[in-house]
Amino acid sequence: MRAIQVTEFGGPEVLVLAEVPRPQPGPDDVLIAVERAGINYADTHQAENSYLAGSSLPMIPGGEVVGRAADGRRVVALVDGGGYAEYAVASERQTFAVPDGVDDLSALALLVQGATAWLLLSHTTRLQAGESVVVHAAAGGVGTLAVQLARRLGAGRVIATASSAHKRELAVSLGADTAIDAASENLTEAIREANGGRRVDVILDMTGGRTTDQSVAALAPFGRLAFYGMASRRSPTPIAPASLLSHSTSISGMWLPHAFGVPGLMPHVMEELFALVADGSLRVIAGGEYPLAEARRAHEDLRSRRTSGKLLLDPTR
Template sequence: MRAIQINEFGGPEVLTPVDLPEPTVGPGQVLISVDRAGINYADTHNADNSYLAPATVPFVPGGEVVGHTPDGRRVVALTGNGGYAELAVAPEPFVFDVPPSIDDVTALGLIVQGTTAWLLLRQSAHLEPGESVVVHAAAGGVGSLAVQLARAMGAGRIIASASSPEKRELALSLGADAAIDPAAEDLTAAIREANGGDRVDVVLEMTGGRVFDQSLRALAPLGRLAFFGMASREQPSHLDPRNLLSHSSTVAGLWLPHAFTKPGLVQRALTDLVQAATADTLHVIPGGEYPLSEARRAHEDMLARRTTGKLVLDPTR
């Protein structure tokens, strides 16, 4: 079986093409012939062992796949690890049937990035109609869907943050009202200027460091910052209880695996997302398809911020 294996922790250079035995299927597990494997930013954290769940080498990365079961079901599944391969194993509760109307890239985009965006807005930030929302990394997998979902949920003003003019233009085309550069020297001022001088109600943030700190300072009283990643690998420095009290601010963290501990929550999110995608009101942005053998290049492109939308691997190449 062709696969990508990590034998030591590090950057994209540790993603090594290998031939491995087929995975063993245990009780309550499902074998999946992988048509496409999803690539997530979390995979880069797994590679250098900076993810919330520590890894042990050697392992095959990849937390999501779409493909077929031995009995012919077309499914999308969360695998934990093992997705960067021709065959993968997933726990039965994390395996979902894919309607014929949903293509592979959309299925992969919805199961992690779409669910994350939905949970950030509904569960973490409790977005109310008319509220202003800042979406950082708005051209990425989560961000591009969060912009669309915020619009559908009745957000009053959506401010997208993205690192290049092309990415900001994409965010505007998806429904953002304004787009700003997160590298602005005074990001707090840039956010407020994009909101007509006012502070904002909700921020979705996955960068950490200065972006977190300056976004927190831009919150209105009773504002919420929903934090779902730390792409910069930099710790925030402004998270002080006194700063939260000064504007009655809320900071909520979201790690998707915890959502599966609440019965029915992920299924509810996926049902909403699939319905919207089927109705053509929600679009997963294809970000590029890489051969399995070029997983390293995919990680390099993602870390260099050269990508948009949903990235996938083709295990047949």
């Protein structure tokens, strides 16, 4: 089969189209003929071996696919690598039937990015009605869904950050009350100004570096920051426990694979998200579709912040 194979760790240049053997499913696995593979920022870390879970070579990147199982079911699945290919193998417990009314784009966006946004708001930060929430990278896959879900959960004020005027306009069109430049020199002050001069209750952060540092400083007493990625590839300044005490703030982390280990959690999350898309309450933003052979270009576009919404690979091209 055709697949993107990585034989040395590095940037987008290590993504090479190759002919490789078709994977063989185990007794508890599902073999999926891939119709579309999702592209996530985590894939760029996987290719350079900077992801939370280490990688080994040779490797086929990609953590999510939608397609047909051998029994004819239309399914979306989280895979342990191997998604950038014509066929992939997934554990049955990480595979979900896609209901009518949910297209491939939406199914893939909900599995990782939608579930991440839902869990960050409902479980990690426990957003309460009336609270203010900041969504960093609000035009991205997680961000576009988090803005909508925060509004649906009753957030009092949704503040988006994004790197361009076009992306900020997109965030506002999805329900953000206002959007600010992610590159603001004093992001702490910009966040407070966007919240009427007040500190904020909840911040969703996948950037790291100065963004995290200045976001922590914008938290109100009992405010919560959820850290779920480090797109800048720069670590935030270490936080002393005493500083959390003095401001009554909480900093937490969330990694989606852990949710699959909680009995019944992911089936519940997916059922909720599928229903919202099917009835038109939740909108997935198409960010672009690339032929399998152009996976390198997809990663280049993603890393350079030229994209918005959900990116797909088409293994038939």
